[in-house]
Amino acid sequence: MDALDLDTPALYVDLDVLERNIARMQEQCRAWGVALRPHVKTHKIPEIAQMQLDAGAIGITVAKVGEAEVLPGDDVLVAYPLLKAKLPRLRDLAKRRRVKVAVDSAPVARDLEGIETLVEIDVGVGRTGAQSPEQAVEIAKACSDFQGIFYWPSWLDEAGFQTACAKIDSVLDALAAAGFEAKIVSGGSTPGAAKTPLIPRTTEIRPGTYVFYDASSLAAKLCSEADCALRVLTTVVSTAVPSQCVIDAGSKTFSSDQTVGVGTFGHFIGHRWTMRKLNEEHGYVEIDGPAKVGDKVWVVPSHCCATVNLHDEIWYGRDGRVDGSWKVAARGRVR
Amino acid sequence: MDALDLDTPALYVDLDVLERNIARMQEQCRAWGVALRPHVKTHKIPEIAQMQLDAGAIGITVAKVGEAEVLPGDDVLVAYPLLKAKLPRLRDLAKRRRVKVAVDSAPVARDLEGIETLVEIDVGVGRTGAQSPEQAVEIAKACSDFQGIFYWPSWLDEAGFQTACAKIDSVLDALAAAGFEAKIVSGGSTPGAAKTPLIPRTTEIRPGTYVFYDASSLAAKLCSEADCALRVLTTVVSTAVPSQCVIDAGSKTFSSDQTVGVGTFGHFIGHRWTMRKLNEEHGYVEIDGPAKVGDKVWVVPSHCCATVNLHDEIWYGRDGRVDGSWKVAARGRVR
Numbered sequence: 001m002d003a004l005d006l007d008t009p010a011l012y013v014d015l016d017v018l019e020r021n022i023a024r025m026q027e028q029c030r031a032w033g034v035a036l037r038p039h040v041k042t043h044k045i046p047e048i049a050q051m052q053l054d055a056g057a058i059g060i061t062v063a064k065v066g067e068a069e070v071l072p073g074d075d076v077l078v079a080y081p082l083l084k085a086k087l088p089r090l091r092d093l094a095k096r097r098r099v100k101v102a103v104d105s106a107p108v109a110r111d112l113e114g115i116e117t118l119v120e121i122d123v124g125v126g127r128t129g130a131q132s133p134e135q136a137v138e139i140a141k142a143c144s145d146f147q148g149i150f151y152w153p154s155w156l157d158e159a160g161f162q163t164a165c166a167k168i169d170s171v172l173d174a175l176a177a178a179g180f181e182a183k184i185v186s187g188g189s190t191p192g193a194a195k196t197p198l199i200p201r202t203t204e205i206r207p208g209t210y211v212f213y214d215a216s217s218l219a220a221k222l223c224s225e226a227d228c229a230l231r232v233l234t235t236v237v238s239t240a241v242p243s244q245c246v247i248d249a250g251s252k253t254f255s256s257d258q259t260v261g262v263g264t265f266g267h268f269i270g271h272r273w274t275m276r277k278l279n280e281e282h283g284y285v286e287i288d289g290p291a292k293v294g295d296k297v298w299v300v301p302s303h304c305c306a307t308v309n310l311h312d313e314i315w316y317g318r319d320g321r322v323d324g325s326w327k328v329a330a331r332g333r334v335r
Numbered sequence: 336m337d338a339l340d341l342d343t344p345a346l347y348v349d350l351d352v353l354e355r356n357i358a359r360m361q362e363q364c365r366a367w368g369v370a371l372r373p374h375v376k377t378h379k380i381p382e383i384a385q386m387q388l389d390a391g392a393i394g395i396t397v398a399k400v401g402e403a404e405v406l407p408g409d410d411v412l413v414a415y416p417l418l419k420a421k422l423p424r425l426r427d428l429a430k431r432r433r434v435k436v437a438v439d440s441a442p443v444a445r446d447l448e449g450i451e452t453l454v455e456i457d458v459g460v461g462r463t464g465a466q467s468p469e470q471a472v473e474i475a476k477a478c479s480d481f482q483g484i485f486y487w488p489s490w491l492d493e494a495g496f497q498t499a500c501a502k503i504d505s506v507l508d509a510l511a512a513a514g515f516e517a518k519i520v521s522g523g524s525t526p527g528a529a530k531t532p533l534i535p536r537t538t539e540i541r542p543g544t545y546v547f548y549d550a551s552s553l554a555a556k557l558c559s560e561a562d563c564a565l566r567v568l569t570t571v572v573s574t575a576v577p578s579q580c581v582i583d584a585g586s587k588t589f590s591s592d593q594t595v596g597v598g599t600f601g602h603f604i605g606h607r608w609t610m611r612k613l614n615e616e617h618g619y620v621e622i623d624g625p626a627k628v629g630d631k632v633w634v635v636p637s638h639c640c641a642t643v644n645l646h647d648e649i650w651y652g653r654d655g656r657v658d659g660s661w662k663v664a665a666r667g668r669v670r
């Protein structure tokens with residue numbers, strides 16, 4: 001079947017592009033001498049996680065225990081502060097797979113008795129993570145199985161990069177002085193992996209988006225249009241309003257995440273159109289030429305992770321054909 | 336079980352509030368002399384649709400055929416331009432239930448041969464719908480079973496309301512002059528139903544949000560906090576950054592829809608906290624007092640429709656107890 005014959009809206013992944021993206025990131029990590037532990041929250045699909053592992057990834061990164069429960073990988077990093085209520089499920093997971101958890105407070109570290117832990121360091125974004133080397137040491141002391149440190153994100157700008165490098169250095173020095181050897185220094189995110197130099201002493205990275213890329217990656221010049229493996233097939237459903245068409249995909253298909261730095265809701269393939277407004281099932285598209293009801297239009301979504309998370313099924317294939325579909329097995333696994 | 340013992344993040348509906356919201360809107364419609372045809376995209380839950388029907392709703396409104404396929408109601412309005420690819424499923428639905436479709440172009444109206452249609456009128460928002468009375472008549476002529484007209488949204492401000500009233504009047508007059516009797520004048524949305532006067536000659540309205548209300552309804556003064564039936568139970572997972580806590584709910588729990596007019600991502604119950612930034616699984620909360628890791632916090636989401644659409648299951652109960660859960664049966668039914 002031709003992908004253009006899919007009923008819309010439909011998510012479609014080009015397998016050639018997906019495989020190339022996975023292979024390239026793996027090669028880049030080999031060249032850098034760091035391990036790759038992809039964040040699988042981007043796709044939530046067991047088959048894609050397996051492709052990443054087969055290409056050489058050392059394990060997977062997840063945000064939620066529920067994701068790990070349905071995705072493969074013998075070595076799982078839960079990149080999230082994990083509280084008591086989730087420990088029974090975590091311990092169950094740890095019976096069959098090697099499990100590590102990132103922590104940023106001493107009480108949580110103590111609750112994780114017997115589990116390998118990484119101490120999270122805030123390298124400048126102000127979300128989670130120890131604020132100082134002293135705090136990092138305090139948390140490490142509460143860990144029963146300290147394995148190293150964890151930071152997020154990697155950096156696109158030079159100033160942020162320098163700050164993060166200095167912070168990591170000072171934390172590692174303080175930990176070493178207190179007798180803690182960080183075997184793992186886990187850094188992450190696609191923007192950094194695709195563009196900036198690697199923070200020294202990093203041993204593994206956790207990019208997610210690189211499997212698909214998206215309109216935000218494109219706007220940040222991290223990839224070309226040809227690297228965008230995930231596309232949304234949509235149909236023009238109304239041309240009633242002049243200079244505009246409406247497509248059958250809105251925030252329940254794309255999510256409400258805007259293209260970072262641009263403020264639109266997706267990148268159109270083959271059209272110089274913009275989409276500045278969405279309702280739940282309507283995309284308002286400013287057009288610069290003819291559009292007629294029934295036209296099929298391909299859109300690269302603004303944020304691939306958020307888009308995939310809205311769908312139960314994604315089609316895949318090569319050369320514009322549909323070869324099959326995957327279930328988004330970890331979709332909605334918020335706990 | 337106490338709702339506070341739910342693992343988080345978790346969506347919880349207070350049944351007393353839900354029942355009161357459903358009853359009040361039904362009473363309001365009776366007082367106005369219009370029928371209520373609730374838009375069930377808000378909840379996507381068969382049991383809630385049934386409560387609305389039991390209270391007196393004449394049928395349901397959906398955006399997608401896939402929603403109608405799993406939600407009850409003998410009389411279904413598909414409030415969306417429906418193209419050829421979906422007609423087999425629509426005709427199948429029409430064998431068992433009365434089905435109407437809103438259309439805004441003559442070719443689409445012709446494709447819907449044998450199906451009851453409402454001609455959509457753009458009353459000022461510039462999304463879909465006939466732009467002029469002449470266009471409305473042209474589309475009506477293409478309908479094999481013209482039943483009336485359809486508009487969206489209702490209006491909060493006086494100028495928008497006057498424009499919409501004038502437009503509806505001129506369209507109905509033009510249609511009557513061309514021999515088309517509009518038995519149905521279908522208007523809609525919760526903001527209008529809750530606040531503005533009804534556009535004259537309207538025969539039915541299609542509010543959705545009123546079952547739950549949300550932080551946007553609250554900001555627009557359409558309801559009080561006590562009317563917000565849907566709440567998200569979250570847990571503080573990090574307090575590492577001063578003057579901030581992070582909760583275990585981000586854009587994959589709440590969606591990225593902001594509270595309309597306010598620019599935050601939810602309303603906190605019992606705290607004067609604000610949340611101005613979300614990542615996928617992290618909510619960044621500005622706090623004005625103590626917060627500790629493990630604290631459970633209730634949040635009214637910015638946009639209930641988008642929030643529910645991210646979840647497979649919603650718990651419900653009375654007086655803070657959990658009495659059961661509903662499956663969000665039409666979640667992800669984008670086609």
